[in-house]
Amino acid sequence: MTDTPAPTSEATPIRDYSPTLNLPATDFPMRAGLPEKEPKLIARWDEMKLYERLRQTAKGRDKFVLHDGPPYANGHLHIGHALNKILKDIITRSRQMMGYDSNYVPGWDCHGLPIEWKVEEEYRAKGKNKDEVPINDFRAECRQYAEGWIKVQAEEFRRLGVEGDFKNPYTTMAFASEAVIATELLKFAVSGQLYRGSKPVMWSVVERTALAEAEVEYQDYQSDTIWVKFPVTSEATELAGAFVVIWTTTPWTIPGNRAVSFSPKIAYGLYEVTEAPDGNWAKVGEKYILADALAEAVFKQAKVTGYRKVAAVVADALAALVCAHPLKGLGGGYRFDVPLLAGDHVTDDTGTGFVHTAPSHGREDFEVWMEHGRLLAERGIDPAIPFPVDDAGYYTADAPGFDGRRVLTDKGEKGDANQAVIEALAAGGMMVARGRLKHTYPHSWRSKKPVIFRNTPQWFVYMDRPIGKGPVGDTLRARALSAIDDTAFYPPAGQTRLRSMIENRPDWVLSRQRAWGVPIAVFRNTETGELLPGPDFAHNDAYAGRIREAFLAEGADAWFADGAKERFLKGFVEDTAAWEQVRDILDVWFDSGSTHEFVLKGRPDLKWPADVYLEGSDQHRGWFHSSLLESCGVNGVAPYKTVVTHGFTMAEDGRKMSKSLGNQVQPQDVIRQSGADILRLWVASTDYWEDQRIGKKILDANSDAYRKIRNTLRWMLGTLAHYDGGAVAYADLPELERVMLHKLAEVGAEVVEGYREYDFKAVFSSVLNFMNIELSAFYFDVRKDALYCDPKSSLKRRAALHVVALLYDHLVKWLAPLIPFTTEEAWLERHPGEASSVHLELFPAVPEEWTDAALDEKWEKVKRVRRAVTGALEIERREKRIGSSLEAAPVVHVEDKDLLAALDGLDFAEICITSQIAVTEAPAPDGAFRLDDGTPVAVVPKLAEGRKCARSWKILPEVGSDPDYPDVTLRDAQALRELAAGA
Missing domain, CATH: 1.10.730.20 (Isoleucyl-tRNA Synthetase; Domain 1)
Structure with a gap:
């Protein structure tokens, strides 16, 4: 039976019976017109105060809280934002319909470089100098800039169909937020976890600040590579007069060299050059100590045409060696001994088997140097770490002979430092070879320029020191690792990834040398190094209260106002001159890592800890990471029960999206052309745990799937125009209707499980397959004859109408979290009214009697014969x-x-x-x-x-x-x- 019967036989019918048929009749159009219709539905939700009604209807239910990871308020949304926010909306909508009070509170990260950098760009365009503007005036402009983008992004999020408390979002720059962030930091100071130290950190010369790991990205970069001789100065050894050879991709770090690292696990040998071209850097008769596995490659690079192995070199012999610095005497400096230190990070995969060690310029270098501190002191070697490079990338007095040389320029371009060092080494006869290497290298994700590792005074939190007066072993690292074990991860690999990062991370760097952010609101005694507040300070609570009150009233600007030092120290110390006010600001990851304190704990409509955090997989080193450390430091446990991660969105061909390739997909364009529900259906259909792709063909496929869903809903709505609401008892239903209810029960279980396990692709595919295969291609096809033609009294027809009503009710509700606009439109066709909305409904409960495996098995056999x-x-x-x-x-x-x-x-x-x-x-x-x-x-x-x-x-x-x-x-x-x- 088709929907539009027409005679096809030889006989002309006596009369036209089409008006007597119960054909589908509905105002639900086949053509969606989503770009025009969706804004009207948003306006309707606003008018009916849907958000407020959701909260009212859910009052008293168990809370389910997804805590929103705050995006930066500094630009229009991109496709990654759309993926992220749609996923969150699917979660909160589905949990609400599963019977929870699932409130969504959006938030924004407002401090730090993303905002400050934009304001500085505007300054530069106007010829203004940031340093000539009072700091709180500059901060006010940063605040204003962020406020503007929050409004823009909020509207763009809402246009995606995201429902939440957009009238009362949270922002890290709200005065109340800044007060909590500042006082959370004070808790680390009071517990003795905060300290001022000197370590090599990733530094952006362009932005003049330290960067966290989460603020860098790795891009291809071409480096100068050099092989350098370190003369052995130890006399009472057969290795006297030989050279230890190192290889490095950062020649500019040689002035910061203080040691050479080796591995006791590597086989080394003493090699003699027997033949080399005239004028070669590697001379005939010179003896080099090299890893056996790398000797051939080194001599090839050095253009040595003949060499021999003189002897094996054991680890104990290396540990006893002392070398001279290869720049010894340059500018009157570098006259210190260079020891050989054992290090686990040394391999014989590439290079020479030795690692040039500059504790000012590398994490592993720093750790090896610090690990051997006692040994260095015993050998009379100064353990002090130099500061060879300043914040602008220039060499300092700790790099004699290189005055005025620069590692990187203000634009992030390579300076003249590398070449100057290479020329100095060559002039001193300390070069063996040079080359170039293309490899991945850290870049700032904002300026897109290379960063350097440089030793700077920064503020840190200990990872491995007992917290407060707690027992040995109660460290931040131990707490964080334990919390990871207690957290569920989707996908499970996220747990391994975060655990590895926590296991291997150094102490937490908190400070940034910028203006726009929450200050590290502590004072430091310039003579003793004591902190105020701190473990030994008698007025910690009173001080924290003073900070809190001031920041609540004036925001963090209070710290930078004139007279702030005297204001905050008054009554706590006698000699304010001995105390230095810390002017560094907190890393923005501490800001966002503290949001659980002022959002989850600070709002009565939420709860702590959150049920779930969901962000991109890069947040294992970002928000998941900083939130975990901050909460474990002050609460002892994680601020979340579950962590869900999504991958990155790639172009249709699998390449990264970029303006230069012209392969970007903007959510605004998709919405303008097809509607937000198409974009949401793409999100629901993709395996978002991995990197996913988007493009015209993929969106077209989702549009096709959408049309099938819409047409099925439309047919059901049209058919139900003839339904008077009369129910048929389950026992009276024909077998076909009962088997369809069994199928519906099966799909219902899959849908609820998919939503519960954050597997929305399973939800989408389960519903779509059911609608296409079981309904459109089978049940509806079979029952059209009875529905259109049977007498009104027919049990078969009444049963079919009853089951179609059940199918519609379940499917519209199950699909509501995925495509909220279309399901609302469909719902209103059958449930008109100013207060009506599918989003106020719960997922329907499936009666146990619907499950009939034996009947389903029988009908699978029936369908098998039918296929023939x-x-x-x-x-x-x-x-x-x-x-x-x-x-x-x-x-x-x-x-x-x-x-x-x-x-x-x-x-x-x-x-x-x-x-x-x-x-x-x-x-x-x-x-x-x-x-x-x-x-x-x-x-x-x-x-x-x-x-x-x-x-x-x-x-x-x-x-x-x-x-x-x-x-x-x-x-x-x-x-x-x-x-x-x-x-």
């Missing part, structure tokens, strides 16, 4: 022997007793949508149609006998036997009588 019949009829249609399946009366030979038994008592002609059908267990004749899958069913196509019904188009001998309605079947005649009686 439809396969045979498809050939008949293709060969034009029939026009529609109703012209057929196939003979079906079922050769399997179980399959045959499954058909017992069923109107198999109705199920196969034929006018007549014969089922037999007799052997099939040669040439009968069979499926290729080995189904023991054969079909012999035949034409139906009898006259064609002018109303339902069935061909049956009974047509003509009713004197009142001689051109229709008896069933159709009964329907016409009931219609006439009703009229």
Whole structure:
């Protein structure tokens, strides 16, 4: 039966019966028009105060809290923002409909370089100098800039269909937020975890500040590489007069060299150059100590044409060596001893088997140097770490002989330091070889320029020192690792990744040398190094209270106002001159890492800890990481129960999106062209735990899936126009209806499990497959005849209408978190009213009686036989022997007793949508149609006998036997009588 019957036979019907058919009728359009319709639905939600009603209806339920990781308020949303916020919205909507009070509070990160850098760009464009502007005036401009973008981004998030408390979001720059952030830092000072130290940190010369790992990205970079001789000065050894050779990709760090590292696990040898070209850096007769596995490669790079191994060199011999610095005497400096130190980081994969060690310029270098501090002191070596490079990338007095040389310029371009060092080494006869290497190197994710590692005074939090007066072992690292074990991760690999980062991270660097942010609001005694507040300060609570009150009233600007030092120290110390006010600001990751304190704990509509944090996989080193450390430091546990991560969005061909490639997909463009629900359907259909792709073909595929969903909803709405709401008891339902309810129950379980496990692709595919395969291609197809043509009194028709109503109700609600605009539109078709919304509903409960595995198994057999019949009829249609399946009366030979038994008592002609059908267990004749899958069913196509019904188009001998309605079947005649009686 088709939706729009029309005569196709030889006979002209006596009358047009189409007005008597119960054909679908609905105002729900086939064409969605989402770009125009969605803003109207948003306006409707605002008018009906949907957010407030959601909170009211959920009052008293258990809370489910997704804590929003704050984006930076500094630009229009990109596709990554869309993915992130849509995922969060799906979670909060689905949990709300699962029976929780699932409030979503959006937030924004407002401090730090992303904002400050933009304001500075505006200054530069106007010819203004930031340093000439009072700091609080500059901070005010940063605040204003952030406020503007918060408004823009909030509207863009809402246009995605994101529902939440956008009237009362949280921001890190709110005075109340700044007060909490500042006092959270004070807790680390009071517990003795905060300290001022000197370590090499990633430093942006362009931005003049330290960077956290989360603020860098790795890009290809071409470095100068050099092989350098370190003369052995130890005399009482057979290695006297030889050279230890190192290899480095950062020649500019050689002035900071203080040691050479080796590995006791590597086999080393003493090698002599026996043949080399005239004028070569590597001279005949010179002896080099090298890793055996790398000697050949080193001599090849050095253009040495002949060499021999003189002797093996053992680790103990290396540990006893002292070398001279290769720049010894330059500018009157570098006259100190350079010891050899054992280090686990040394390998013989590349280089020479020795690592040039500059504790000012590398984490591993620093750690090796500090690890051997006692040994260095015993050998009379000064353990002090120099500061060879300043914040602008220039060499300092700790790099004699290189006055005015610069590592990087203000624009992030390579300076003249590398070449100056190479020339000085060559002039001193300390070069062996040089080259170039293209490799990945850290760059600032804002300026996109290379960073350097430089030793600077910074503020740190200990990772491995006992917290406060706690027991040995109660360290921040130990707490964080324990908290990771107690957290659920989706995907599970996220747990391993975060654990590895916590296990291997150095002390937490908190300070930044910028203006826009929350200050490290402590004082330091310039003589003793004591901190105020601190473990030994008697007025910690009073001081924290003073900071809190001032910041609540004036924001963090209070710290930078005139007279701030005296204001905050008054009454706590006698000699304020001995105390230095710290002017550094907190890393923004501490800001966002503290949000759980002033959002989850500070709002009565939320709770602590959060049920889930969801962000991109880069946040294992960012927000997940800093939130974990901050909460473990002050609360002892993580601020979240579950961590969900998504990958990055790539272009359709798998490449990274970029303006230069012209392959960017902007969410605003997708919404303008297709609507937000199409974008949301892409999010729901993708395996977001991994990197995902987007582009025209992918969006077109999602549009096709959307059309199938919409058309199915439309058919159900049209069919339900004839439904009077009358329910049919489950026991009275025909088998086909009961088996569809079993399928619905199965899908329901998959849907709820998918939402619970954050597997939205499973939800989408489960619902889509059910709608396409079980409903459109089977159940609706079979039941259209009864729904359109049966008498109003027909149990079959009433049962089908009842089940279609149940299908609609369940499907619209299950789809609501994924495509909220379309489902709202569909819901309002059946539930009009100013206060009506599908988003105020709960997922429907599935009655246990619907589950009937035995019945489902039987009908799978029925459908198996049906597939053989439809396969045979498809050939008949293709060969034009029939026009529609109703012209057929196939003979079906079922050769399997179980399959045959499954058909017992069923109107198999109705199920196969034929006018007549014969089922037999007799052997099939040669040439009968069979499926290729080995189904023991054969079909012999035949034409139906009898006259064609002018109303339902069935061909049956009974047509003509009713004197009142001689051109229709008896069933159709009964329907016409009931219609006439009703009229």
